[in-house]
Amino acid sequence: MSEEANQDASKKAASNCQEAAAPGAGAGAECDVLDASTNVSQTHVTQMTASSEPPVAENTKWICEVCTYENYPLSRKCTMCRSSKPLLGEDIFKLQDGASALPTQDVCGAEAVTERLKPLRISSPQGQPCEGASSVNKWPCPTCTYENWPKAVKCAMCGAACPPPAPPPAPAPPSPTPSRTAGTNDICNSQNLSLHDVDSNTRRTSKRRTNNVDWIWLQACLGVVEGDERRVEAYLASGGDPARALAPHELPLLDRASAFDVGHTLVHLAIRFQRQEILANLLSRISGGGSGIKRSPSYIAPDLAAAIRRHMASCIRVNKGNFLSRYMTEFCTFSLPAEIMELPGAVQQQVFDEVLDREAQRALEGGPRPAVNFSGEVTARLRSRLFALWNRSAGDCLPDAAAQAAYGVADRGQALRAALAAAMAAPLYARWAAWERLQAARPPAPYAPSEPQLRGEWARLAAAAARPGAALRQPHVFALAHVLRRPLLVLGVELVASHRGEPLGYARFRGLYLPLLWDPDRCSKSPLCLGYTRGHFSALVPMEPYRPRRDYICRDDEEETENVTYLPLTDSEGKLLPVHYLTCEEMADTEGVVRRWLSACVTRGGVLAARQTLHPRPLLQAQMLEEWLNHYRRLAQQSQGPFPPRLSGADLSSDPDTDEE
Incomplete structure (x- = not known):
């Protein structure tokens, strides 16, 4: 039988079914028989319709x-998260058996969509049309906004x-419209609505993720790794x-x-993947560093800084005595280079703004009882x-x-940090x-802690020392x-204040920490100085003594104080700083x-101070500081203009050069 005859037979069967169903309810069974008899012809039309669909545009991306993420049409998996391409589209119809072998036929409009979706409803139970995957009511995750299946x-x-x-909402009143069997147009409209809902849900999900x-934050982390500064800016702009x-x-979400x-923070990622521009932007926004971009010497010369860290790690050894601890084999002290004073005033100000913590400096120097630089004798004369x-x-x-x-x-x-965690041993606990x-x-409320309490607290301290990023306390400094x-x-400060300036409690870090478990002959008597301000530590370093150029020729006049810095051991009121973790016998003679x-x-003014020896700079450190200074020297040359200053007549000499000169 030809295709025209099949279509005529289908139309006659449908018209006969409608005529039989008009008189009464008994015609329902006859209509079902007719529908079953015409199933083959409808399936044939469905296959012809599927094969006659126009091809999808090549530049149409799937979400x-x-x-x-919008992927290219030929991608079978998502480029970002490697999820499979959804089959609710053209591909599921192209995979129907025999769809490509039948001749094409122009079928469009609602009937075309109905015929294309009919294979998905063949196996629906109880004779009801099966809903597509797009019409399932999924629940969005409140954490990552991913839409999950209902079960x-x-x-x-x-x-x-x-x-x-x-x-559940209140039950709606019954509709006065009589129920009827969903026809072809009704099913088509419902399927079109579900497909429209999928697009709107996708747009709502994308908008919700954009505002989440x-x-x-996760996109900013990926942006640092991939070097996309716009994602980091979007995260910072959103607060x-x-x-x-x-x-x-x-x-698992980043995968x-x-x-x-x-x-890991964004700063960690920027340092790890060498994103200098992103790092400078992040450092300028982190609280505690003040306003402006921060450029430490290690950021200008990262290769030399990495070599210094490797050298520092190679100098750590393990003690084989009673105190099983790791220790440093060398003693080094850092100081700011004196060549900073040779730069122009504006460039000097920029150097100090980018390398110093202005807020910490003001907190340590300000207040009625400053913690550093309170003695004019030590600061100016020495x-x-x-x-x-x-x-x-x-x-x-x-x-x-x-x-x-x-x-x-x-x-x-x-x-x-690893050496610090290894030092939390039994002798230190005692x-x-x-x-x-x-x-x-001590009064006013003395009490006696039990041994289990002390053991539990020490276990928490040791666990915090072994966990990078965890906050450290007084025993860790010891x-x-x-x-x-x-x-x-x-x-450091005596009282820890909030952002509004309200006192929160006493800061117990201030004082002197001695390596009491070592033999004094195996330790250095030149201390390192740290500053503490509201939960944050900073390195307190001196400026290298500035030597005029004549001192490089005439070193006979070099004073002893040029390689020594004096650190006061008393507060601004002249009281000795607390010395931590002493025994009763040692506390009887603290100054000794x-x-x-x-x-x-x-000193001459009566200030008890410790001598901090400025050792000669190691080669790697000197090279790192030289590259760091060259950055600002170039800025100084650009600010002075392209022409060098003129020499005065007194600087010119017609005498020939001698060997001494």
Whole structure:
């Protein structure tokens, strides 16, 4: 039988069914028989319709249901999240058996969509039309906005629990319209509505993700890795915290285990992937560093800074005595180069703005009782002014500040942090427990902590030391002094204040930390100085003594104080700074203990001070500082103009050069 005959037979059968159904209810069975008899012809028309669909445009992209990324038509998986391409489109109709073997026929409009969706409704139970995947009412995850299937208990992306269902709406009154069987146009309209809902849901999901701070935060992390500064700017513009760290549940969403780790911030990622422009933008927005871009010497010369960190890690050894601890084999002290004073005034101001922590400097020098630079004799006559170096605002600020005070670079390789964690051993616990009992027995409310309480607290301290990014406390400073084998002098505020200036409590970090478990002969008597301001440590370093050029020729007039910096051991009122973790016998002669571990002296004004020896710079450190200074020297040359200054007549000489000259 020809195709025209089949179509005529189908039309006659449909008309007969309608005529039979008009008189009464008994015609329903006859209509069902006729529908069953015409199933073959309808399937044939469906195949012809599917084969006659016009091809999709080559430039039409498909949107990923997981991350809403627009992919090219030939991509079978999403380029971003590697999710499979949804089959609700042209592909599912092209995969029907025999669809490409039949001759094409022009079928369009509602009948075309109905015939294309009919294979999806053949196996529907109870004779009802099967709903497509697009019409299923999925629930969006409140954490990552991923749309999950209705029976899913947890989110398939981030594992978040399904939110409780909304209360059911009140039942609507029955419609006066008599019920009838959904016809071809009704099914077509419902399917078209569901497809439209999919597009609108995708647009709503994309808009919701665009306004979600968590989603923008993850995009900013990917932007740092890929070098896309616009994503970072979008995150910062939305009010995001530049010091936010990655949480464990966010790593599966990023799906790049080699690039991300728990606790990483945008600054960590920018340093790891050498994104200098993004790093400068982030550092300028982090609280604690003041306004403006920060350029430490390690940022100008990252290769030399990495070599210094490797050298610092190679100088750590393991003690084989009773005190099983790691220690540094050399003693180094960092100071700002004196060549800064040779730069023009405007460039000098820029240098100090970019390398110093202005807010920490003001907090340490200000107030009724300043912590640093309060003695004019030490600051002016002895040229021992201290400068607070900028340090990143993270949980590793203590080992970073110690590394900056010694080598001029931060402890980004976690070498000092690992040595600090290894130093939390039994001998250190005994000294700490005895000190805690002494402090607890003091009035006005004395008490006696039990051994399990002390053991539990020490276990928490040791766990925090071994976890990078965790906040560190007083015992960690004491352990770090044993790693460095030299005293640590912490100068800080007495009261910790809030952002509004309200006092929150006493800051107990201020004071002197001595490596009491070492033999004094194996330790250095030249201390390192750190500053503490509201939960943050900074390295306090001096300026290298400035030598005029004539001193390089006539070194006979060199004074002893040019290579020594004096650090006051008293506060602004003349009281000795507290010395931590001493025994009862040692506390009876505190000043004697200080003189045994430090090279102390009394100035003419009566200030008890410790001598800090400025050792000759190591080669790598000198090269790093030279590259850092060259950056500002070029700025000074650009500001002075292209022509050098004219020489005066007194500078000219007609005498021939001699060997001495």
